[in-house]
Amino acid sequence: MGAIKYELIKECKQTGARRGRLHTPHGIIETPIFMPVGTQATVKSMTPEELKEIGSQIILSNTYHLYLRPGHELVQKAGGLHQFMNWDKPILTDSGGFQVFSLGELRKIKEEGVTFQSHLDGSKHFLSPEKVMEIQNALGSDIIMCFDECAPYPATYEYTRDSLDRTIRWAKRCKDAHKNTENQALFGIIQGGMYRDLREKSVKEMLEIDFPGYSIGGLSVGEPKHLMYEMLEYTTPLLPKDKPRYLMGVGSPDALLEGVLRGVDMFDCVLQTRIARNGTAMTSGGRVVIRNAKYMEDFTPLDHECDCYVCKNYTRAYLRHLIKAGEILGARLLTYHNLYFSLNLMKNVRLAIEEDRLLDFKEEFFKKYGYC
Amino acid sequence: MGAIKYELIKECKQTGARRGRLHTPHGIIETPIFMPVGTQATVKSMTPEELKEIGSQIILSNTYHLYLRPGHELVQKAGGLHQFMNWDKPILTDSGGFQVFSLGELRKIKEEGVTFQSHLDGSKHFLSPEKVMEIQNALGSDIIMCFDECAPYPATYEYTRDSLDRTIRWAKRCKDAHKNTENQALFGIIQGGMYRDLREKSVKEMLEIDFPGYSIGGLSVGEPKHLMYEMLEYTTPLLPKDKPRYLMGVGSPDALLEGVLRGVDMFDCVLQTRIARNGTAMTSGGRVVIRNAKYMEDFTPLDHECDCYVCKNYTRAYLRHLIKAGEILGARLLTYHNLYFSLNLMKNVRLAIEEDRLLDFKEEFFKKYGYC
Numbered sequence: 183m184g185a186i187k188y189e190l191i192k193e194c195k196q197t198g199a200r201r202g203r204l205h206t207p208h209g210i211i212e213t214p215i216f217m218p219v220g221t222q223a224t225v226k227s228m229t230p231e232e233l234k235e236i237g238s239q240i241i242l243s244n245t246y247h248l249y250l251r252p253g254h255e256l257v258q259k260a261g262g263l264h265q266f267m268n269w270d271k272p273i274l275t276d277s278g279g280f281q282v283f284s285l286g287e288l289r290k291i292k293e294e295g296v297t298f299q300s301h302l303d304g305s306k307h308f309l310s311p312e313k314v315m316e317i318q319n320a321l322g323s324d325i326i327m328c329f330d331e332c333a334p335y336p337a338t339y340e341y342t343r344d345s346l347d348r349t350i351r352w353a354k355r356c357k358d359a360h361k362n363t364e365n366q367a368l369f370g371i372i373q374g375g376m377y378r379d380l381r382e383k384s385v386k387e388m389l390e391i392d393f394p395g396y397s398i399g400g401l402s403v404g405e406p407k408h409l410m411y412e413m414l415e416y417t418t419p420l421l422p423k424d425k426p427r428y429l430m431g432v433g434s435p436d437a438l439l440e441g442v443l444r445g446v447d448m449f450d451c452v453l454q455t456r457i458a459r460n461g462t463a464m465t466s467g468g469r470v471v472i473r474n475a476k477y478m479e480d481f482t483p484l485d486h487e488c489d490c491y492v493c494k495n496y497t498r499a500y501l502r503h504l505i506k507a508g509e510i511l512g513a514r515l516l517t518y519h520n521l522y523f524s525l526n527l528m529k530n531v532r533l534a535i536e537e538d539r540l541l542d543f544k545e546e547f548f549k550k551y552g553y554c
Numbered sequence: 555m556g557a558i559k560y561e562l563i564k565e566c567k568q569t570g571a572r573r574g575r576l577h578t579p580h581g582i583i584e585t586p587i588f589m590p591v592g593t594q595a596t597v598k599s600m601t602p603e604e605l606k607e608i609g610s611q612i613i614l615s616n617t618y619h620l621y622l623r624p625g626h627e628l629v630q631k632a633g634g635l636h637q638f639m640n641w642d643k644p645i646l647t648d649s650g651g652f653q654v655f656s657l658g659e660l661r662k663i664k665e666e667g668v669t670f671q672s673h674l675d676g677s678k679h680f681l682s683p684e685k686v687m688e689i690q691n692a693l694g695s696d697i698i699m700c701f702d703e704c705a706p707y708p709a710t711y712e713y714t715r716d717s718l719d720r721t722i723r724w725a726k727r728c729k730d731a732h733k734n735t736e737n738q739a740l741f742g743i744i745q746g747g748m749y750r751d752l753r754e755k756s757v758k759e760m761l762e763i764d765f766p767g768y769s770i771g772g773l774s775v776g777e778p779k780h781l782m783y784e785m786l787e788y789t790t791p792l793l794p795k796d797k798p799r800y801l802m803g804v805g806s807p808d809a810l811l812e813g814v815l816r817g818v819d820m821f822d823c824v825l826q827t828r829i830a831r832n833g834t835a836m837t838s839g840g841r842v843v844i845r846n847a848k849y850m851e852d853f854t855p856l857d858h859e860c861d862c863y864v865c866k867n868y869t870r871a872y873l874r875h876l877i878k879a880g881e882i883l884g885a886r887l888l889t890y891h892n893l894y895f896s897l898n899l900m901k902n903v904r905l906a907i908e909e910d911r912l913l914d915f916k917e918e919f920f921k922k923y924g925y926c
Contacts, residue, residue, distance in 0.1 A: 223875065227882040230867075252850075252875040260853055260871060268867050478624075481632055495602075495640050499632060503595065503624040510599040510882055 184394050185324065185367040188213075188426045188447075194535050198418055198445035201535040204426050206324040207365050208264065208272040211239045212532060213426065213447040216433055216524045217274060219455065222247050223257070223267040226455045227514045228521070230269045236490065236522040237529060240271060242450040245317055245327075246278030250300050250307075254320040262322030274450070277314050277327035277356075277371075280399075280431065283334075291331070293348065311355035315368075319361050325428075327397060328356040330371040335404040342375035349373050350387045357391055367394040369428060375400055376409055378416050385420040395426040398446070402432045411440050418445035435464060435527060435551060439544050442531055454524050458516035461505035464523045468552045470498070472516070477502045490522040556766050557696065558739040560585075560798045560819075566907055570790055570817035573907040576798050578696040579737050580636065580644040583611045584904060585798065585819040588805055588896045589646060591827065593619050595629070595639040598827045599886045600893070602641045608862065608894040609901060612643060612696075614822040617689055618650030622672050622679075626692040634694030646822070649686050649699035649728075649743075652771075652803070655706075663703070665720065683727035687740075691733050697800075699769060700728040702743040707776040714747035721745050722759045729763055739766040741800060747772055748781055750788050757792040767798040770818070774804045783812050790817035807836060807899060807923060811916050814903055826896050830888035833877035836895045840924045842870070844888070849874045862894040 185207055192201040202213040218225045218233060221244045225233055233241065243263060248254060260266035263273055282289055282296050289298035295310025311329045318326040330349040333342045353370050360368045370393035374380030388396060398417055401410045414429070421427055426447045432438075433451020441449060454464065463470040465485035470477075472484075480498040492501075492515045504512030527547075534543035557579055564573040576583040590597045590605060593616045597605055605613065615635060620626060632638035635645055654661055654668050661670035667682025683701045690698035702721040705714045725742050732740045742765035746752030760768060770789055773782045786801070793799055798819045804810075805823020813821060826836065835842040837857035842849075844856075852870040864873075864887045876884030899919075906915035 222879045222881055223872070224881050224883045227886070229883065229886075251879060252871070256851065256871065256875075259851060260869065266869075266872055266875075268872070479628065479631060497632065497638075499624070499628065500595070500638055500640070503628075503638075507594045507596075507623060509594055509596050510885060511596045511601065513882060514599070514601075514886075 184363060185365050186394055186426075188395070188424060190423055192535060194540055195538060196541055197443045199442045199535050199540050200423075200445060200447065201532055202426070202447055204447070206240075206272040206367070208270060208324050209239070211272060214442045214528060214531060215239055215448055216438060216528045217242045217448060217450040218521050218525075219243075219450055219452045220267070221452070222251070223263060225521075226459065227510070227517045230267070232518060233269070233521075234271070236518065237525040238271070238521070240274060240324075241269065242274045242276065243321070243323065244278065244281065245275050245314060245321070246281035248275075248321060249278060249309075249317050250302055254317040258320040258322070264322065272325070273323040274325040274428075274448075275318050275321055275323040275327065276430070277318070277329045278309055279314075279327075279330045280332045282309055283332055293351075295329075311352040312359040315356055315359040315361065319366065322362075323366065325367050325369060325395065326360070327369055328353045328371050328393075330373060330399060332400050332403065333373060333375045335376065337375050339377055339380075342377055342380055346373050346375075346380050346384055350384070350391075353388060353391055357393070369393055369395040369397045371397040371399045371430070372417055373400045376405060376413060378413075381413060381417050382420065385417060389422065393425070395428065396421050397428040397430050399430045401429065402437070407437070407440075410437075411444065414441065414444040414446065421445075433524065435524065436548070438524065438527060439531065439547065442535075443540065443544065454520040455517050458520045459513045461512070461516065463516055464520050466550055468550070472498060472502045472505050484519055485523070488519065488523065488526075490519055490526075492516075492519040492522075556735060556739060557737050558766055558798070560767070560796060562795055564907060566912055567910060568913055569815045571814045571907050571912050572795075572817060572819065573904055574798070574819055576819070578612075578644040578739070580642060580696050581611070583644060586814045586900055586903060587611055587820055588810060588900045589614045589820060589822040590893050590897075591615075591822055591824045592639070592641075593824070594623070595620060595635060597893070598831065599882070599889045602639070604890060605641070605893075606643070608890065609897040610643070610893070612646060613641065614646045614648065615693070615695065616650070616653065617647050617686060617693070617699075618653035620647075620693060621650060621681075621689050622674055626689045630692040630694070636694065644697070645695040646697040646800075646820075647690050647693055647695040647699065648802070649690070649701045650681060651686075651699075651702045652704045654681055655704055665723075667701075683724040684731040687728055687731040687733065691738065694734075695738065697739050697741060697767065698732070699741055700725045700743050700765075702745060702771060704772050704775065705745060705747045707748065709747050711749055711752075714745075714749055714752055718745050718747075718752050718756055722756070722763075725760060725763055729765070741765055741767040741769045743769040743771045743802070744789055745772045748777060748785060750785075753785060753789050754792065757789060761794065765797070767800065768793050769800040769802050771802045773801065774809070779809070779812075782809070783816065786813065786816040786818065793817075805896065807896065808920070810896065810899060811903065811919060814907075815912065815916065826892040827889050830892045831885040833874075833884065833888065835888055836892050838922055840922070844870060844874045844877050856891055857895070860891065860895065860898075862891055862898075864888075864891040864894075
């Protein structure tokens with residue numbers, strides 16, 4: 183059986199886009215979907231009720247952060263991550279690989295695993311494929327990730343190849359170490375940098391190991407966007423149609439649309455919540471930097487076309503005041519709106535796929551929003 | 555007519571406590587009441603809907619802060635403070651006097667008014683009784699305050715007397731300058747430091763000027779609590795029974811009870827929201843410093859006797875994690891609980907007055923909570 187089941191509802195006739203449904207132990211997810219990020223067992227500033235109110239079907243949380251604080255044993259004692267944070271819908275956790283490799287000088291890679299120092303207190307730690315499975319099994323998330331290396335950009339062919347080979351060996355070890363296949367689905371991660379043949383090799387080897395879903399990693403790491411889309415175009419057609427595809431760490435409005443067109447089902451990104459806290463909103467007319475003086479006496483809603491709680495109740499002038507004054511409510515309201523905007527965008531994308539008008543939808547969206 | 559009307563419903567037989575009802579342009583307030591503080595046109599971290607959910611009947615906002623940022627003209631253009639911040643229930647604003655006098659070396663007092671430098675950017679400003687009325691008229695709050703000097707503690711008799719005399723002269727100027735008596739009720743402020751005869755003089759002179767309500771200022775400024783209560787005992791019996799009495803800036807749970815027992819109707823305090831952001835909760839068993847290691851694996855609610863959203867949905871272990879990790883949700887949830895705790899305390903106080911058992915209620919409360 184396994185923990186999840188992907189149901190392909192419809193394929194777009196003109197593009198690679200797919201409309202699907204992912205059945206998980208904590209409910210059904212309509213795909214394609216954007217997943218809000220709750221790094222430290224909380225989507226920054228939001229309650230679970232608000233996340234549901236804006237249509238979040240699944241959220242993401244971070245293994246590296248939860249391992250360091252509050253610790254996976256504590257979360258397990260609390261009854262698992264769902265109960266700890268009071269979220270009863272699906273959760274996906276990453277493997278911590280991306281965070282550990284981002285530590286730069288603070289980490290050391292060996293075949294066995296990675297030794298690193300905590301960004302919090304400098305304490306020494308060791309993560310291996312087996313340890314990462316142990317952590318994610320303790321967290322109890324519905325969808326878990328293999329421990330992988332996300333190669334930097336740019337990287338030489340040799341470095342990328344060696345890194346990929348280790349990621350493949352680690353993926354096998356992850357699958358062997360995963361203890362809770364009935365309730366947690368382990369995704370393999372496709373790497374290979376910006377090299378087509380390595381991406382192809384990665385898919386081939388991961389399919390051989392066989393996972394209930396596949397993540398596409400190592401993109402949006404600094405390369406030009408056209409290169410990311412090119413890599414996606416090589417990769418997704420090679421992936422099986424009956425399994426979900428998750429593009430890791432990508433979620434700007436334009437990348438969501440371009441990713442869906444290339445057959446991606448799941449996305450996550452910290453952009454929405456991060457820029458919100460700095461006072462930037464995503465709107466149907468493009469980004470709005472609410473600090474700008476031109477909004478000082480703007481008593482209109484943040485986004486005229488949006489029907490979210492924030493746009494129905496507050497003006498740009500008030501939001502600007504809150505952000506300028508460093509008020510928590512400012513971060514809250516912009517986070518709420520940005521997440522709503524992205525979840526609503528994906529809802530409209532799903533509808534457009536169902537109604538065979540995704541390319542028209544894309545054109546109309548970009549005409550107003552612009553590329554970013 | 556005037557903007558407000560105080561209805562005395564019941565007087566406690568054993569104490570000075572009173573159960574009343576204050577009719578304002580934005581609705582009825584059941585007294586005695588605690589007023590959450592929304593310094594910068596937002597009760598820190600809370601939405602208006604949440605404030606209503608926890609039973610807030612009126613909130614307080616700060617003239618000094620709103621004058622500096624975003625500016626009272628902007629708030630007026632937005633349609634007034636209620637519309638600007640999306641709060642349709644009553645608002646009380648202070649006069650800015652307390653904040654200006656707290657600036658120390660940055661301000662200079664003359665008969666005409668106070669020259670001071672902004673704490674935000676050092677810019678020079680001048681506040682006078684007339685200016686403060688102009689600002690509060692622009693804000694449109696239901697209850698507004700006279701511009702006064704809150705004398706420091708300790709202060710000599712001579713300083714306190716001269717300061718009081720000026721505050722009385724300023725009160726007359728405020729009454730003359732107040733332009734919107736039909737929609738905004740101006741309160742006189744009783745000063746006089748810790749000197750009984752000056753308090754008595756202050757009441758006498760303010761009653762002669764005649765205001766629709768009276769604030770008691772200059773308390774909780776560093777003096778021992780017994781002295782504050784002593785001053786209250788001198789003051790409240792001299793105030794008219796048909797007008798509301800507001801004890802400014804006082805609102806710890808014990809002071810709320812002691813104040814009510816001495817005939818106070820209205821309280822405000824930043825304590826609830828400030829300690830929340832630092833991770834301290836008010837509970838029926840006393841203060842809980844959630845950062846403490848002993849709560850690490852405490853999977854029970856913050857307050858066993860509380861039925862608020864936070865206590866129904868989250869554990870101490872999770873709240874501790876959020877606060878330790880610096881997450882906004884931690885500040886939100888503790889703020890929500892602390893305000894609920896204080897509003898609920900006052901709800902129970904009102905009930906106890908109605909049922910002639912306030913002294914029993916007080917004894918029971920302190921047995922569990924302890925003095926703080």
